[in-house]
Amino acid sequence: MIQETGKAYDNHFEPKEAKAESYVLHYRDRSALVRVVAAGERGADEFSSGEMIELPRLVDYPTPPERTVFAFRIGEDDFFLALDDEVATPAGFTYERVGWLRGVGPADLAFAAAVGSQLASWYRDNRFCSRCGHAMELAPRSREIVCPNCAKIVYPKIQPGVIAAVTDGERIVLTRYQGRALKLWALVAGFTEIGESVEDTVRREVMEEVGLRVRDLHFYKSQPWPFSDTLLMGFWCHVDGSRRIRTDHQELAEARWFSPEEIPLERANDHASLTGEMIELFRTKGAAGLGL
Ligand SMILES: [Zn+2]
Known part of the structure; x- marks a missing residue:
């Protein structure tokens, strides 16, 4: 299944900064910034396209995204989200439909990009408080979005x-x-x-x-x-x-x-x-x- 990547998934939240080699994911709606590094195979179908992807690392961006937040760790790799609406697109990367990721490899990067899209949508959809309309803020030490005006807390949507x-x-x-x-x-x-x-x-x-x-x-x-x-x-x-x-x-x-x-x-x-x-x-x- 999509979560069975052969590597440990660790989503313990840590307030850390992206390093040059960290993955920094970016999304537009439900499309992910990816680079297709191997084309599909003959006879492939949508469930197993044979396509292989790479995801952007901080060092790949011509100018670093302004707002990043730690997302999760898979195996030895840290994954962050770029929360900017727009980023300077790294060379060779394009926005691809998140649904397409279920048939591509490698498994750990496909899973990272799919789960990252869920987190990115949650951050994007909670910029303003649904109770009082105030601008929301990210809690510094936990995966929570908080309203500084009315103290409403929003947890990830599952x-x-x-x-x-x-x-x-x-x-x-x-x-x-x-x-x-x-x-x-x-x-x-x-x-x-x-x-x-x-x-x-x-x-x-x-x-x-x-x-x-x-x-x-x-x-x-x-x-x-x-x-x-x-x-x-x-x-x-x-x-x-x-x-x-x-x-x-x-x-x-x-x-x-x-x-x-x-x-x-x-x-x-x-x-x-x-x-x-x-x-x-x-x-x-x-x-x-x-x-x-
Ligand atoms: Zn509020």
Whole structure:
């Protein structure tokens, strides 16, 4: 998955200054400043393009950004964000869509650029206090944005959500969303509402999207999904009662049961997402192989 880079991710906040060799990331909206250092491979798809990137280091900028803040450390590398609206673009670097990063390498830099975009959006969206309108300030020793006028504190935005793999012991429910650019088969998914446990979210989303009741929820894994400010929690669960799907056509184009042999191979290269991992696990091991 996207966070499994083989290197340690350390986001303990430290009030430190970027050094010449530190990575200093910059974004415009949800596009990241990157340099493509290797082109894609033949037969590649959007999940594994074969493209390789480099990210800008402080030394690469013709003039250093004025406002930087420590973001995180991955392996031996420190990553900072440039909070300036515009920067002097380093030679060879261009702004590329953050969503594209899920298919590029190396894994640590793709993850850094994706997570950095989430942090950068949070800083950008909290320049003014949502309660009193005053200009906000960065807390010096923690990852907080504070209002010097009314003392409101804003913490990084992380939206919890669930992915639910519903099985009947032999098959799995796959769904396709309405009106999205990426019209791939996926699992039931949705955001946690106020007052809900994540288990409640699973039961509600499965009922809303495909009209099924579920039991025996088993937590599988979680993953940060910076593209939508989300922390996703994946569950296996068993249909309870009728297997007849009633598709919510407001949200879904289609939903149906698939045996492992029927699952399309379209996500076989989707190594970034928890959805892709769970579908591929079911396709290759089946319900019995997974103990479901
Ligand atoms: Zn305020």
